[in-house]
Amino acid sequence: MRGHRFSKFVPAEQGANSKFDQLFNIFQQLLLMTSGDVSEAMAWLSELDRQYKLTNDSYGVGDFFDDLKKKGYITEEKGDEGKLIMTPKSEKSIRKSALDEIFGKLKRSKSGGNHHTPHMGSGDELSSDIRQFQFGDTLDQISMTESIKNAQVNHGIGDFMLMENDLEVVEREQKTTTATVVMIDISHSMILYGEDRITPAKKVALALAELIRTKYPKDSLDIIVFGNDAWQIQIKDLPYLEVGPYHTNTVAGLELAMDILRRKKTRNKQIFMITDGKPTCLKEGIKYYKNSFGLDRKIISKTLTLAAQCRRLDIPVTTFMIATDPYLKQFVQNFTQVNNGRAYYSNLQGLGGFVLEDFQRNRRKNVK
Template sequence: MIGFNFSEYKNEGKDKSTFEQLLNIFQQLLLIFAGNVSEALSYLSDLDRQYQLTDDKYGIADFIDDLKKQGYISEEKQDGELTLTAKTERNIRKQSLEEIFGKLKRAKSSGNHRSPHKGTSDENSSDVRAFQFGDNLDQISMTESIRNAQINNGLGDDLVIFEKDLEVTDRESNIQTSTVLMIDISHSMILYGEDRITPAKKVALAMAEIIRTRYPKDTLDIIVFGNDAWQIQLKDIPYLEVGPFHTNTVAGLELAMDLLRRRKTKNKQIFMITDGKPTCLKEGINYYKNSFGLDRKIVNKTLNIAAQAKRLKIPITTFMIATDPYLKKFVHEFTEVNQGRAYYSNLDGLGGFVLEDFERNRRKNVK
């Protein structure tokens, strides 16, 4: 199939039922086929013929029946069209989060909203970490510290506790953060036989899920940009498709900044996932487009918007799915103007980079 690369299926879920294994593949295919249930099931059948995913006891038809019975898909009464349910959309978010964030190396203490500075509404968390210079004495966890001293220094009558034995209860800052995630949906996101939009959708779903579950007071707005830019809802993400668009980065950034202006939170940030250079501007009702190289008119406008974001104290983190030297030079200049960050990521590492930097920015930005 043009635009997608599939590797040989490996059965890594031997302890799971056939239904669970097929459900995992089916949900991956739903993202690839923009939520089209019929196309996803058709391709799943092709994979079954090629890799024998099912056997004589349980076939694809049984799987489809179970999807209906368990509420993963529904069938329209009038035309018989199969559609996704809210249950499947939630499942895809959770799967994306586990696929991306579950593989990251977690720190010893992985609590919520950790900050290098003490806020006005800090509360003790359930996380314990090693004592550091500057920690308050009332943070010391006596149970953990005494146990460390017993292990390290022996169980004598006169127990001695050294600084290295001390552990403290970490504190959480209740300061909110507002994030806008920008996703490039220009035509280049499926060019050259590589599907780049599906990993971008997984990242958006994972970010939405981690904010909903770990940082419920935070906000996440998601926008897409091609010739124009517009906001989408969480439920729209699985159905995203690449269009015949150029890349109007300016429109995306202007919309992102407008959304953040409406937020009352102190800490604000923009994450931009793109694989191409800015190639489009809107001038009144007309579009100024140039796909050949870096057009100075478009570049200057893009740099101006980056500087404007800096004045508003909105850092922009750019995740560039490209390695062309001239594009890297542009992104470097863009990042310097904004004082943000830039990553040149392959598709496999994209999710990890985004989520790690999301947490790093939170710790850095909270003052």
């Protein structure tokens, strides 16, 4: 009878240093730059491999492509053409990658996704503060140890008696939710002058979406893009977002953002606007009023009016300006002063850090 036959076991590469993971990190960046075009991203990856020798004799780009399909990151679209498309698994992986890259070492919270505040109220977690029982307090808040001790002190230990005045309860930490709208400029200037500004903007929005989904799942996040007009997109659409031949209708974006936030019941509301240029467009009826040659008084006046409306609604607007022109900075300063919001003049590398800092700061505001 033939026994077991053993051969040398060569384990596959695992972890962040495996060839697949190395190529996949690059591939995800390329997917964002190509607006989710899998075929174009693979072509770019092949070109990078030719120039920089990313693969070796044992693992090539073809092996990587096969692994992408086996692991469920890409698939063929149903139809005659059989176009390669990303799967939901790939979209989720891109969000997580953006979160890790931009927001660093943030970890998932065990608190269920609420924001801590300095106020006491009806939250999920008990604090260390104890107070007298009040009408409306729930039974699970009662501190039995303190209450029984009060009963013994007040009535003696002979005949046990527990009265309402003996009861003490443990305070709960109040938590709140935040409604956030991110406005992304998709005007043509976002890819002018040989600089890709739309990819970092998409990456920041993806990271913020993943942060809210994992750490603050009770918050809401809505994404708006604005060019000649403004419209809402889903988070899953972000990797596929492209710049168009548009002007910058900031007014339309703010109006849509305000409409969305008016429907939110939470007290904390905020708008993040990522742009690189000045407002250059208004819609009047069915016609567009455009002026790309400077700060048009008519357009600026309407934009500042909306900034004031946001302030009256207690909605701060944080502007992330990817430009350094002095006259544009002056416009943003005026806009920020009217809204009582914030403004950052960021390069593309520092954009994510600014967004995170302001998100963490704003979510503690306006709790009354």
